[in-house]
Amino acid sequence: MFMHLKGITWNHTRGKLPVLATAQRYMEMHPGVTIDWQARSLKEFGDAPIDILAQDYDLIILDHPWMGFAAENKILLPLEHFLEPEFLADQKANSVGKSFQSYNYTHQYALAIDAACPIAFYSNEKLKADNASLPTTWSEVIDLAKRGKVYCGGNGTSILMQFYMLLATKTDEKLFVDGIIADKEIQKESLLEIQELFSYLPNCVFSKNPIGVYEVLASPKTEYYYCPCDFGYSNYSRVGYSSNLITSANVVKYNGKMLKTTLGGAGFAISNKCKNIELALDYLKYTASGEIQQSIYVENGGQPGHRSAWTNSRANELTNSFFNNTLETLDNAYLRPRYDGYLSFQETAGPLIRDWIMNEGNVDELIDNIHDLFIYSI
Incomplete structure (x- = not known):
């Protein structure tokens, strides 16, 4: 049969x-x-x-x-x-x-x-050539970004996952409760921290998903070698898969706690x-x-x-x-919402944050707009 x-x-x-x-x-x-x-x-x-x-x-x-x-x-x-x-x-x-x-x-x-989930990953070959050590805290990630060595995905989904990461870490995963995403001041602080990180990265990151980030770090033609948080792919840690073997790592700590990335x-x-x-x-x-x-x-x-x-x-x-x-x-990863309607929020909120970073908009208006999208989705 x-x-x-x-x-x-x-x-x-x-x-x-x-x-x-x-x-x-x-x-x-x-x-x-x-x-x-x-x-x-x-x-x-x-x-x-x-x-x-x-x-x-x-x-x-x-x-x-x-x-x-x-x-x-x-x-x-x-x-x-x-x-x-x-x-x-x-x-x-x-x-x-x-x-x-x-x-x-x-x-x-x-x-x-x-x-x-988003993890940290890097080119050990480039790291050694730079005579540098891996960052262990968020502030050290920023310092490395200032030196032009950090690269991470800037498409809507990747940026939204970074937003969730900071919120989940600061609130111990108490997000999307009682009609609010999180305390407005925590949202504002987190968005400004993401904006600061991206201010040290090239504009080309805004078109990259995690796969694109891996390809850039693996390329011998770029000086970027460290990604602090984007979805992990074990393929790039396999001999022969790319021109430069990528090594994976746990994410850094934020105010003494490991960052909670999004599952x-x-x-x-x-x-x-x-x-x-x-x-x-x-x-x-x-x-x-x-x-x-x-x-x-x-x-x-x-x-x-x-x-x-x-x-x-x-x-x-x-x-x-x-x-x-x-x-x-x-x-340690945070489990994001799964209610019927959530995906419409994810598909619109991420690009909204991305556009705000690229165009240097008003952060308070952004938070209000994100809230409206959330309320509409539920």
Whole structure:
């Protein structure tokens, strides 16, 4: 009997190759099964409507802020109704930070097969050539930026994640509560700190996402070598992936506390339109299992969501200790909102802050406008 599954992931080595590899091996072990993975862009991964994807695909690799929308519109299978409690318990126990939790919104709508958040990363070769040491505090990051050695993403999403990072650190994650994002003075202070950082960076950063930042740091043609906070990609810490090996690190401290960056990653969900549910569930379990996450998945460019892979010696040998070097930052990461409507706020608030930095606008007006966007989104 022939059975077919069609999946959609995102178009980067980290998003595409590991699921192609798990599908290939699964098909070899299950003659008669075909699994076809297609890919969308990184931007579409964040904002392409999943209700439309669920009409065309059985398997969806998605971002956790979609969970509120998924719950409201009943788009995805509630996995706790189909998977064994023991398997889900293992997934929860081996979560990297709040990754497992991030896909639970009234139901467990996905499993974390990929874990990420903004981390620090740098070119050790350029660092040594500059006879410099890594910054350990936010003020030291600013000092390094003044010297023209810092580069980080300035697109809307990256800047918004920096805003969240400072707010979450200062408020101990008490954000988006009782109709306000955070105390207005804390917001103002944080925005001005982000503005100061970007005042020392070149204007070209405003078109860069995390992948673009990695490419700049890895290039031997630039003097930039340190990024204080942008989404981590273990691929650039692998020999041969880029012209300059990138080393990962935990983020610095702010007023004595490690910065709380914002959780990212990717979840594996199954559309409620899927016709071969048992097959889809079995393949999901295979891909998300600790055994596969620390072998086929990570060995083919993946950034696993199962904690056993992050502490696995082979995985760290492959990635210049990417996982060991950043696990503390992942465990400390802030889980952003996931309510139905949140993504409209994220898609508009980030570019608003970006434009304010670029055009040196009024910070109080910006805070009022961000608040209005938040109220509208809920």
